[in-house]
Every structure is written in structure tokens, then in C-alpha cells.
Amino acid sequence: QLNRVTSDLNSANEVISTQKRINSPSDDPIGLSQVLGLRLSIENLSQLEKNVDMGISWLGGSESALRSVSDQLIDAKLLVTQLANDSNSAGERSDAVEIVDGIIRQLVSLGNTQVNGNYIFSGIKTNTRAFTFDDDIDPTKVEYNGNEEAFAIKTSESGTLEVGRDGGALFAEETIVVD
Numbered sequence: 001q002l003n004r005v006t007s008d009l010n011s012a013n014e015v016i017s018t019q020k021r022i023n024s025p026s027d028d029p030i031g032l033s034q035v036l037g038l039r040l041s042i043e044n045l046s047q048l049e050k051n052v053d054m055g056i057s058w059l060g061g062s063e064s065a066l067r068s069v070s071d072q073l074i075d076a077k078l079l080v081t082q083l084a085n086d087s088n089s090a091g092e093r094s095d096a097v098e099i100v101d102g103i104i105r106q107l108v109s110l111g112n113t114q115v116n117g118n119y120i121f122s123g124i125k126t127n128t129r130a131f132t133f134d135d136d137i138d139p140t141k142v143e144y145n146g147n148e149e150a151f152a153i154k155t156s157e158s159g160t161l162e163v164g165r166d167g168g169a170l171f172a173e174e175t176i177v178v179d
Contacts, residue, residue: 044157051153054116058163059150061115069110069171076103108133108142111171120168122146130167144168 014023022028022035022075041162082088083096111121118126123146134141144167 002036048155052155053160055153055155055163057115058118058120058153061113061120062163062165065110065113065120069107072103073112076100094097104140104142105133107171111167112114118151118164120151120164122150122172123164123166123168124149126151126164131171142172144172 011027015021022031025032050100079096080097083093088096110130112129115119119130121139122128123132126148128145130144130146132143132145134143146167148166148168150162150166152160152162155161
């Protein structure tokens, strides 16, 4: 009985010194499996929190870029509306062409918006620049390099949330006729 009491005392001292009730698998196999399950749950929750934080950043970046796109399109529309009548000179129209070219370049830049080094409008091809602008050819061409599948993050055990976008569907038209 003295050996049992000594063993119990040693076990109690180990629990007090380590501040852990389970120090080896033989201490409590069922409790150990519960501890491992809880640790896994905590790691999953931690990863989900990181995913949600990343999603918030992506959605904020998207919102900001799309707001700027809207502003640029409004500016272009106002410019075109002002030039719709015959009272403008050739020089004013030539200046307007330069302004519209700058707006197009700005739109391409906004289409290539990055958050944490990832292109948010490239679908799931987040390492690929979404749009390339080629003005060496005639007519000038903007190409979409991403894919059609929206980038999503895991937000729960079984749920996902799309935070990236298919920039081709969002920004591009197959053909645009300029008259």
C-alpha cells in the first residue's frame, strides 16, 4: 500500500508541476482523445478566423477598386456626353482621346488590383495578372488572363464564401463596337 500511495503522490506532484492532468497517454486514454479533438477544433477555428480576416481584406479591396471603376466610368461618360455635339474642335476631341486612353489604362490597373500579393479579379488564378493591355497592336487590345471560377474561402466546416471575382465577367465584353 505504501508503493501505491507513493505512486499516487508522484502522480499528484507531476500534475501540480506540469499543471496538466494528462502527461502521458496511459494517464487517461479517453481524456487524451478528447484533448486531441479539442486541439484540432481550436486549430480549425484559428484557421477559419484567418480565412475570414483574409476575406474581409479581399472584399474591402474589391469594393474600393469597383468604386474607383465606377468613378472612372462616370468621368468617361461625362466626357463623351460633352463631346457628342459638333461644337467641339478637333483639338478638343484629340485631347479627349488621350483622356479616355488614360481612363482605359486606369481601368486595367484597377482590374489588376492585388490584396496581399494576390490578384482579386483573376478567379482562382490569384497569382496571374488579371488583365494585360497591349497597345502595340491595332486596334489596342485588353486581354483577360484569369479564369471563370471565383476564389472562395472556407468560413465553416462545410461553408465557403466567394471573395474573389471572375474579372472577365465583371469587366469585359466579348466585342465592343466603337462608332
